[in-house]
Amino acid sequence: MEHHLAWTDHLIPAQELPGSYALLSENPKTDAAILFFHGFLGDAHGTWLNFQSMIDTDGTTAPQWDRSDLFFLQYSSFRESISSIASIALEAVDHLFPIPPRSLFEMDRSIKGVPDSIMRLSLRPHKYKSLILVAHSEGAAVLRRAVEIAYKNRKQKKKVSTKLRTTELNLFAPAHLGFEPKGWIGACLSISRIEQVAITVLKLSRAFVEMKEKTALLSTVKNTDQYARDDSDYKALRARVLIGKEDDIVVRGEFAYDTVLPEEPDQDHSSICKPRVEYSKPLLFAVGK
Amino acid sequence: MHTLQEFVVKGVVPAAEQLKRAENLKDLTAKRGASTTFFESFLLLHMGAEVGTFTLELARSVFSSYYENFFQSLNPPKERLDLFSNKLQVSDTRESSELKGTFPNFRVLIEQTMRGQDAFAFQRNEFRGANSLRPILQKFLAHSTRYCFRSSRPKLYERCPIYERQRLGKPMARGGLQCRTGYGRRFW
Numbered sequence: 001m002e003h004h005l006a007w008t009d010h011l012i013p014a015q016e017l018p019g020s021y022a023l024l025s026e027n028p029k030t031d032a033a034i035l036f037f038h039g040f041l042g043d044a045h046g047t048w049l050n051f052q053s054m055i056d057t058d059g060t061t062a063p064q065w066d067r068s069d070l071f072f073l074q075y076s077s078f079r080e081s082i083s084s085i086a087s088i089a090l091e092a093v094d095h096l097f098p099i100p101p102r103s104l105f106e107m108d109r110s111i112k113g114v115p116d117s118i119m120r121l122s123l124r125p126h127k128y129k130s131l132i133l134v135a136h137s138e139g140a141a142v143l144r145r146a147v148e149i150a151y152k153n154r155k156q157k158k159k160v161s162t163k164l165r166t167t168e169l170n171l172f173a174p175a176h177l178g179f180e181p182k183g184w185i186g187a188c189l190s191i192s193r194i195e196q197v198a199i200t201v202l203k204l205s206r207a208f209v210e211m212k213e214k215t216a217l218l219s220t221v222k223n224t225d226q227y228a229r230d231d232s233d234y235k236a237l238r239a240r241v242l243i244g245k246e247d248d249i250v251v252r253g254e255f256a257y258d259t260v261l262p263e264e265p266d267q268d269h270s271s272i273c274k275p276r277v278e279y280s281k282p283l284l285f286a287v288g289k
Numbered sequence: 290m291h292t293l294q295e296f297v298v299k300g301v302v303p304a305a306e307q308l309k310r311a312e313n314l315k316d317l318t319a320k321r322g323a324s325t326t327f328f329e330s331f332l333l334l335h336m337g338a339e340v341g342t343f344t345l346e347l348a349r350s351v352f353s354s355y356y357e358n359f360f361q362s363l364n365p366p367k368e369r370l371d372l373f374s375n376k377l378q379v380s381d382t383r384e385s386s387e388l389k390g391t392f393p394n395f396r397v398l399i400e401q402t403m404r405g406q407d408a409f410a411f412q413r414n415e416f417r418g419a420n421s422l423r424p425i426l427q428k429f430l431a432h433s434t435r436y437c438f439r440s441s442r443p444k445l446y447e448r449c450p451i452y453e454r455q456r457l458g459k460p461m462a463r464g465g466l467q468c469r470t471g472y473g474r475r476f477w
Contacts, residue, residue: 002423004292005431007299021431026291053424107294114297115350121291 001027001066002056004123006104008071012091019044019074022104023052024123025066031129032068033096034286037089039137039175040207044074047136049274054283064287069126071096077138081206082216086146089133093146093167094160098128132168133236134286136273137250138207140174140239141217144255147236148220151227168288169239172273177221177251178214214251221255228257242285244272261285292430293343293351296333299434301355304330308359324359324384325391331356331408332395333426333433338409340419342426345409352408360402363388379403 003023009016021044024030038047045052055065073092075085095101105123107114135143147164154161202208210216228237238257243250244267254260264272264281275282290298304327311323334356338348363385379385379400389396398412416422 004290004295005427006290006295007431007434024290052428056424105290107290107298111298111302113302113354115354117347117350118294118297121294121347123291 001025003070008073008104011071011101012088012095015088015091017074017088021045021072023055023070023072024104024126025069026123027066028124030067030069030126032064032132033100033128033130034068034070034132034134035089035092035096036070036072037085037133037135037139037142038072038074038077039135039139039173040077040179040205040211042077042136042139044072047273048072050276051274051282051286054275054280065283068132068287069100069128077207078205082138082141082145082210083149085142085207086149089142089146090150090157090160093131093133093163096128097131097163100126100128130166130168131163132170132286132288134170134172135174136172137175137269138211140171140176141207141211141220143169143171144174144176144220144224144239145216148223148227151231151234151237152223164236165234167236169236170286170288171239171241172282172285173243173247173250173269174239174241174254175211175250176217176255177253178211178217179208179249180251181249225256228255240285240288242272242281244268247272292427293337293347295434296330296337296430297351297355300330300333300430301351305355305359321387321391324388327356327359328388328392328395328399330433332392333430335398335409335412336414336426337430339413340416340422340426342423342430348409349407356402356408360399360408361405363399363403 003025006022006024008020008022009018011017011020011022036044036048036051038044051070055070071092073088075088077085080088102125105125107119107122109119133143147169150157150161150164202212224237227234231237238259239255241254241258241260243252243260243263245263245265246268249269264279267279271279273282304323308323308327311320314320331352334343334348334351337343338345343351363382365380365382381389385399385403389399392399395412398408401411402408
């Protein structure tokens with residue numbers, strides 16, 4: 001069974017997400033949707049490098065991939081604030097789960113001249129039973145904020161809030177507690193002139209300011225911990241966290257009810273979420289293994 | 290949608306429409322650009338059939354719906370057919386010569402297809418691990434449907450002066466300098 005690529009720039013009405021795409025399984029028994037959220041200055045392709053090909057490679061993946069559709073979202077991680085990307089995330093969840101748009105699977109019959117044999121190739125529309133949200137770095141801060149918003153406003157946002165109740169959150173090198181560059185990057189930034197220039201540029205980014213100053217993030221931590229304490233069945237309030245031993249970018253730490261996996265040796269902030277032949281952990285972690 | 294459907298809807302159909310529009314124009318550059326783009330999409334189909342992304346049967350069906358007429362139109366009209374046209378030689382038209390000049394590595398494929406031979410039987414790459422190339426080809430297909438046909442601007446290599454000189458058969462400025470931006474050289 002293979003996955004087929006479809007561009008999903010217009011997945012959310014009135015919201016263009018150029019560069020977003022989906023990999024749709026041809027397995028008619030597909031019943032899981034996995035949404036991927038990239039990090040600061042990342043994109044829907046590069047951040048998740050090798051997922052696209054390795055999910056269809058025999059012998060290297062968990063069997064769940066065969067029955068999962070993957071949605072790689074792309075947004076402006078530099079210009080937009082964490083809260084506004086969080087609302088995009090909530091809209092995406094709302095539109096995709098449990099019944100994604102039929103146009104993703106079926107060809108528009110109004111297109112003239114297409115041979116019948118090609119028309120008949122349309123995939124059978126899927127209906128999902130489970131939803132997994134996977135994020136890297138800033139994407140994790142986005143998802144944490146999205147879950148907080150959905151839970152806080154669960155009366156007004158009943159639909160999406162209910163969907164997140166059973167949703168799994170798997171976070172690679174999460175920046176949900178902010179950035180804290182160390183190592184070479186930190187050393188370079190500590191040279192006052194470089195820092196001044198870098199910070200001046202980076203301060204143009206709302207998301208960066210939020211992650212650097214941490215005030216909003218700490219409020220999300222506090223609220224999420226409290227909600228998780230009050231509502232032990234709400235799955236999305238409890239994330240699984242995987243971080244590399246060589247990560248020099250994010251503040252290490254988790255929310256009170258998170259499950260933290262042992263640190264991955266030899267993996268840094270960028271490589272932690274890129275499966276390779278010799279490092280297949282991301283393929284397992286993303287599906288909750 | 291299936292990868293082949295996505296390729297047909299967002300790749301082949303827009304390229305065919307672009308070609309149709311260009312045929313009504315007097316602008317030769319636009320015509321060349323359109324036929325080049327259309328042929329590029331055929332090369333992706335050809336490659337897809339070889340590595341198994343598309344079945345041969347489906348690739349043939351797309352070929353007969355979209356490409357067959359294009360290749361036939363490269364032949365001269367019947368009344369002008371060269372007496373010497375046979376299995377060893379085709380009579381070229383300006384369009385076919387230009388296409389062969391743009392894709393010199395695919396001369397055989399172009400000529401055989403102009404003759405009405407099976408397009409997928411010629412100039413196969415005979416990869417050893419063809420299946421392992423499918424993810425890479427899927428990336429090419431995705432990017433071709435995304436970027437190739439959405440812009441009316443000429444492609445980078447169409448604006449390259451070295452490429453243009455080479456295509457027109459003019460001598461290179463620095464003795465034999467080869468254009469490195471041509472599609473054929475970039476990918477094959």
